[in-house]
Amino acid sequence: MERVEQHACFGGSQEVWSHRSRTLDCEMKFAVYLPPQARQGRRPVLYWLSGLTCNEHNFIVKAGAQRYAAEHGVILVAPDTSPRGADVADDADWDLGQGAGFYLNATQAPWSKHYRMYDYAAEELPALIEAEFPASDRRAISGHSMGGHGALTIALKNPGRYRSVSAFSPIVAPSQVPWGKKAFAAYLGEDRNAWREWDAAALIARAQERLPLLIEQGEADEFLTTQLWPELLRAACEAVGHPIDLRMRLGYDHSYYFIASFIGEHVAYHAAALAD
Ligand SMILES: N[C@@H](CCC(=O)N[C@@H](CSC=O)C(=O)NCC(=O)O)C(=O)O
Numbered sequence: 001m002e003r004v005e006q007h008a009c010f011g012g013s014q015e016v017w018s019h020r021s022r023t024l025d026c027e028m029k030f031a032v033y034l035p036p037q038a039r040q041g042r043r044p045v046l047y048w049l050s051g052l053t054c055n056e057h058n059f060i061v062k063a064g065a066q067r068y069a070a071e072h073g074v075i076l077v078a079p080d081t082s083p084r085g086a087d088v089a090d091d092a093d094w095d096l097g098q099g100a101g102f103y104l105n106a107t108q109a110p111w112s113k114h115y116r117m118y119d120y121a122a123e124e125l126p127a128l129i130e131a132e133f134p135a136s137d138r139r140a141i142s143g144h145s146m147g148g149h150g151a152l153t154i155a156l157k158n159p160g161r162y163r164s165v166s167a168f169s170p171i172v173a174p175s176q177v178p179w180g181k182k183a184f185a186a187y188l189g190e191d192r193n194a195w196r197e198w199d200a201a202a203l204i205a206r207a208q209e210r211l212p213l214l215i216e217q218g219e220a221d222e223f224l225t226t227q228l229w230p231e232l233l234r235a236a237c238e239a240v241g242h243p244i245d246l247r248m249r250l251g252y253d254h255s256y257y258f259i260a261s262f263i264g265e266h267v268a269y270h271a272a273a274l275a276d
Pocket residue numbers: 050051052053054058062094144145146147254255256
């Protein structure tokens with residue numbers, strides 16, 4: 001494992017690390033923000049999953065989350081969004097292949113060789129973070145758009161592993177929208193039953209833990225009525241009594257300006273859940 005960046009930030013340290021992922025069978029990068037409190041002992045971790053076209057940098061340079069992480073003593077971890085490299089399958093489109101891993105385990109060639117972002121984000125990365133950094137096993141998870149889908153599905157599939165979950169502008173029902181249909185057909189094949197394993201709205205009914213969902217959604221989001229459909233998640237939650245707080249924000253779009261506007265509230269929400 002090699003540290004490739006280090007920057008002093010709000011009294012703590014913003015770092016980027018590179019390592020060989022055995023899950024993805026490629027070199028991967030992730031960002032980690034260590035708040036000043038991490039010098040004194042282990043701190044809880046908020047995992048952030050970014051969206052389509054992103055890598056480990058988008059969140060750390062655009063969201064402004066470090067200020068709040070330093071305030072609350074929370075470590076931030078933001079991985080890349082897919083396996084990477086010249087020998088890793090890719091596609092000419094920006095919503096498939098590298099930069100578009102969809103936080104699932106692909107079963108179809110050529111993708112199944114490297115595309116196991118679910119196992120990476122839910123298993124390998126937390127184990128590495130807890131072994132190599134002053135991180136406790138108190139975990140929260142959040143993300144944006146494709147990363148919001150990742151955060152919701154990973155939390156729903158792993159009862160007891162996360163103290164809290166939230167999402168900004170998530171793809172809540174990928175089986176039903178163009179981004180998800182395209183990615184799931186490529187990565188998982190045409191069996192729709194397999195798709196439901198990676199679809200938050202479909203997973204809600206059989207969730208084994210009623211972990212509350214905090215969803216932040218801009219009303220002026222350019223993808224709201226084509227790709228996101230948060231009402232589908234609200235309906236699924238209401239059908240089974242799963243707690244959801246869907247916050248519709250007038251005037252906000254899909255960008256990191258939206259995330260930056262409300263990330264402080266989300267870090268505070270997770271910090272409260274992560275407190276001893
Ligand atoms: N083709 C455009 C749009 C891609 C885009 O909007 N990506 C979002 C995530 S969308 C869902 O997962 C994003 O986070 N972009 C990175 C950013 O820093 O804003 C494009 O290539 O930008």
